[in-house]
Amino acid sequence: MPTIDVLDLPQLYTKPSAQSLLDTLALFTSAPRSWDAKRTDIHDGNEGALLGSGPVHVNPEGVARYLTSIVSSSLQWIADDDAREEIWNQASLRLSERSGRTAMGAMSRTFRIPTSDGSFELSIHEPALTGDDLGLKTWAASYLLAKRLQSFDIAHHGNEKPRVLELGSGTGLVGLAMAALGAHVVLTDLPSIAQNLARNAQDNSEVIWRNGGSTRTGILDWNNPTSCQLIREGATNVEEADEALATRFPLILAADSLYSSEHPRMLVGAVKEWLSEDSDARVIVEFPYREAYLPEIKDFRERMAQAGFCILNEGEEKGYDDWGRSGGDEEENEDALVTCWWACWGRPA
């Protein structure tokens, strides 16, 4: 791939055309490596502005200065107001992408999920990230698990569609993928996360319905795992409560849900509360091996074993948690690379 330098790009003093600036800004797009290099799209809210990796590599030196110069320029030689707005908008986006996901605004991303005979796409909305709301971002473990689901051969259990509970759904990628594989899924999280979760369920209802699945969204706090309050069907306002959930599930899913010393106890507590007594009931989890939380994974394994579960199948795989902070270079993205552990738990035969 050819490398070009900032100095080779159209300089503002030469009064480049709007199209030339927009084409140049497209070169700086740092596609999120976490989301499948082949085909995962970011839509930034501008109709038709589908951002993809450019065919050239731009030397990162001086790029931030170049982008800032565009944002702060009046662009007065460009007569079209809309074109000027679009150039400022794209330059600002490119700048914020280079500061990592937390600096970026709201966005929707399209994830391609494989099935046994093809694939489908899910559109996942992530609001602008605020403070501690980790569930407003889609994490590597959930994308890896969503892609792995079809390999468990759980989507069609006899004639009955599986009923599935997801704990700590976040933006909902895992549960929505399960539903689009034909399962009836209850996606759950804390109230601050459930609003966006319900929106994502609504946004993907067409593909889920087409594949014979369904979703409900509910509030399930592992601190108080005995209660799960469903949100009224079709509602995206978490205040619109419906009945409380009453039945247990033969399959529970959870991704990236161990990041405090309390979480293993709480998560296993929720599993004990909601997993059905069926002999073939399963719990499928995927967690990143983050240095600081390795004891949590160990604790989770021990507590699951104490609760009478054993690992039926497990493995490791790698994924990316975040954008490259300086423009998508392999090396610069290494800090976002995480190895994740997935495991399918059941009761001993």
Ligand SMILES: C[S@@+](CC[C@H](N)C(=O)[O-])C[C@H]1O[C@@H](n2cnc3c(N)ncnc32)[C@H](O)[C@@H]1O
């Ligand atoms: C790191 S995020 C992972 C989200 C999603 N599973 C993913 O992998 O993209 C952890 C999720 O666990 C949820 N969570 C944390 N504590 C919780 C609790 N006490 N009860 C329910 N959910 C909780 C958070 O709100 C968040 O959505």
